[in-house]
Amino acid sequence: MGATTVLGLARRAAVGVAGAMGLTWVVRAAWGIPSAMGASVSAIAPVAVASARYRNRQFHNTEPSTQVAPGSAVSLLLSALTRQGVGRPLGAIPLATPEVPERAGALAVTWYGHASVLVEVDGYRILTDPVWSERVSPSPVVGPARLHPAPAPLSELPPVHAIVISHDHYDHLDRETVRELVRSQDAPFVVPIGIGAHLRKWRVPERRIVELDWGASYCLTGTGPGADDLVITCTEARHFSGRGLIRNTTLWASWVIAGPTRRVYFGGDTGYTTAFAAIGATSGPFDLTLLPIGAYDVHWPDVHMNPEEAVRAHADVCGGEPGYGLLVPIHWATFNLAFHGWSEPVQRLVTAAKAAGTTVAVPLPGQRIDVNALSPQVPWWEDVRRQ
Incomplete structure (x- = not known):
């Protein structure tokens, strides 16, 4: 066999291997996508139709809003091509090992990154x-990856x-996490109306699904001597939903978590809205x-708050009382989802909060903060930022 023939066979073999590797990558990238995307519109609609916010097979914000500002297509494309990497940190993000007291505290919060938070309210978690x-x-294998590991x-x-869910975007509702929580926990999933269909597709038991419309509540009944109830209420947010090309088939929400002595507001993911004052x-x-x-970004101002708006929202939901309550920021640091610098949100937040007289605590991922014993x-x- 001549050298030319051998070289040709080697080249064809290399192409075949590369093709097989490419095919393997494609198969891996596509594996499980239909299931991860969740329920179909037809599976969601029978429950969703009961909501007054559901019209023409979609949910709607109270205030007019757009997902992308009109006329910003060219600017958005330019940002995507030139600024996508600015949201990555220069160095490793430090983590804290979560403290887990035997009993839940009166008011504490452990931030696991992004919007994943373990809240302790009057002995409930x-x-x-x-x-x-x-x-x-x-x-x-495709899509925004973590900028830091899960702290635990x-x-x-x-x-x-x-387990409270704000809406069905992938950075707030994750199939694999849900499946693990079904195995490891026995708590109900308290979700906006329509999201129950995703959970049913992922084999969450019906007894563990609580679907609520804005204004509806779910009560956790206290157990043991002297135990009191905790009420979780689904409240308005200004956002959108969707896990595929079809948008707004499930509702989005913020949440009020009210114990007998302490009250917590979880904003989830939202643009600034007059609903905060209400x-x-x-x-x-x-x-x-x-x-x-x-x-946040100028291209989508209606659906994500910037740091200054978060400080304003805190004042709104606290009834405009200056200096009342503690603001803990979420939805930053863990995934690169916009075109701002990694630490820009928290820098702007601290500056705005100081000007407004708002008390802020910024935990490390994994850090537990006892609101009654702030350091x-x-x-x-x-x-x-300096690394």
Whole structure:
């Protein structure tokens, strides 16, 4: 066999191997996508139709809003081509090992990253928007990846009393995390109307699904001598939903978590809205607010708040009382979902909060903050920014 023939066979073999590897990657990238995307429109609609906010097979915001500002297509494309990497930190993001007291405290919060928070309210533990997967995407190999590891595995979470979901975007509702929580916990999933269809597709038991419209509540009944109830209320947000090309088939929400002595507001993911003042008037003021401060941009001003708007929202839901309550920022630092710098949201937040007289605590991922025993704030993000 001549050298030319051997070289030709080698080249064809290399092409074949590369093709097989490429095919393997494509198969891996596509594996499980239909299931991860969740329920179909036809499966969601029978429940969704009961809501007054559901018209023409879609949910709607109270205030007019657009997902992308009109006329911004060219500018958005340019940002995507030139600024996508600015949201990555210069160095490693420090983590804290979560403290897990035997009993839940009166008011404490452990931030696991993004909008995943373990809230302790009057002896109850509530888990919000749990996402432990490496990527926020229907694909295991394509889509925004974590900028820091999860501070602890799901198996190390203490028993929780409820799992609250704000909406069905991948960075707030994750199939693999849900499946693990079905195995490791026995708490109900308290979700906006329509999301129950996703959970049913992922084999969450019906007894563990609580679907609520804006204004509806779910009560956790206290057990043991002297135990009191905790009420979780679905409240308005200004956002959108969708896990595929069809949008707004499920509702989005913020949440009021009210114990007998402490009250917490979980903003989930939302643009600034006049609904905050109404929530404050009917359910506030709040001892603790968990408000999103990241992934904002001029191209989508209606659906994500910037840090200054978060400070304003805190004041609104606290009834405009100056200095009332503690603001803990969420929805930043864990995934690169916009075109701003990694630490920009928290820098702007601290500046705006100081000007407004708002008390802010910025935990490390994994850090537990006891609201009744606050320590001086350490600006740990500055060390990440300087690396």
